[in-house]
Amino acid sequence: MSFSTLDVDCDDDGLVTVTINRPDSLNALNAQVMDDLDLCFADMEADSSVRGVVITGSGSKAFVAGADITRFASLDAESGEAFALKGQRIFHRIENFSRAVIAAVNGFALGGGCELAMACHIRIASETARFGQPEVNLGILPGYGGSQRLPRLVGKGIAAEMILSGEMISARRAYEIGLVNLVVPADELLDAALAKLKTIAAKAPLAIAYSLEALRFSDLPLEEGLRKEAELFGKACATEDSVEGATAFLEKRAPSFKGR
Ligand code: COA
Numbered sequence: 001m002s003f004s005t006l007d008v009d010c011d012d013d014g015l016v017t018v019t020i021n022r023p024d025s026l027n028a029l030n031a032q033v034m035d036d037l038d039l040c041f042a043d044m045e046a047d048s049s050v051r052g053v054v055i056t057g058s059g060s061k062a063f064v065a066g067a068d069i070t071r072f073a074s075l076d077a078e079s080g081e082a083f084a085l086k087g088q089r090i091f092h093r094i095e096n097f098s099r100a101v102i103a104a105v106n107g108f109a110l111g112g113g114c115e116l117a118m119a120c121h122i123r124i125a126s127e128t129a130r131f132g133q134p135e136v137n138l139g140i141l142p143g144y145g146g147s148q149r150l151p152r153l154v155g156k157g158i159a160a161e162m163i164l165s166g167e168m169i170s171a172r173r174a175y176e177i178g179l180v181n182l183v184v185p186a187d188e189l190l191d192a193a194l195a196k197l198k199t200i201a202a203k204a205p206l207a208i209a210y211s212l213e214a215l216r217f218s219d220l221p222l223e224e225g226l227r228k229e230a231e232l233f234g235k236a237c238a239t240e241d242s243v244e245g246a247t248a249f250l251e252k253r254a255p256s257f258k259g260r
Contacts, residue, residue: 003036014051026065027057051201056104064113084143091119098209104193115144125171126186132168204241205259
């Protein structure tokens with residue numbers, strides 16, 4: 001896998017680090033980055049050797065400082081809607097990825113950058129990270145899912161404060177409101193993200209895929225979500241790995257999962 005705007009590095013355990021590499025523009029999401037992310041995640045979805053993904057930004061200053069503002073002034077109602085729909089589709093692909101995706105937020109995560117982090121399953125931030133939805137400063141609003149995912153993560157009131165004021169918040173504040181799972185010193189960020197990914201990748205792959213699927217239904221009415229959980233639980237019980245998991249526990253040994 002080779003992309004002009006992404007560095008993609010896969011370790012021996014199948015843990016992939018995807019680094020958005022446009023440091024001169026603070027890794028802003030132009031059309032090429034979005035197309036590369038789309039193709040990269042499609043490729044990784046089809047590659048069973050991939051056990052999990054970390055997304056980060058190049059350089060020490062930014063994770064992603066937003067969608068690329070250079071195109072904004074030329075958008076009209078039709079092209080603006082198409083622009084938002086395309087971004088939403090690509091971030092949906094990331095959110096629906098069947099293995100864990102962790103955002104390692106190494107600096108500014110603004111606008112589309114905050115939205116990209118929110119499309120990941122888990123967010124780990126460096127102490128220097130800053131989060132925000134500053135679109136109102138540009139006369140627009142979040143278009144890559146921010147008005148929907150932010151309130152689901154932090155509640156409507158705090159989401160409203162961030163989206164309406166356009167103000168940035170610190171990594172510590174992001175942790176307090178539940179926007180990030182963990183804050184670590186900048187030089188420990190990638191190791192922390194990969195360590196969490198390694199923990200997850202050691203579990204039964206189908207149990208992880210079904211868990212991710214069940215979590216996606218947590219925004220549905222409870223009855224519907226519970227129905228889906230029972231269905232997925234049944235599917236998990238029919239896997240070889242579920243027999244291996246229980247047997248290994250009873251035999252007091254580590255399980256050897258096969259992904260079947
Ligand atoms: N799109 C395109 N280019 C961007 C960008 C974006 N979202 N964010 C930053 N850049 C570019 C700047 O234009 C600048 O380019 P230049 O060196 O050619 O002038 C370069 O990245 C460095 O940014 P700069 O603004 O000089 O750095 P700073 O440290 O003074 O400020 C930020 C950093 C993140 C506070 C500031 O860049 C910013 O506010 N960016 C826009 C954030 C935003 O509104 N995002 C939401 C978009 S929907």
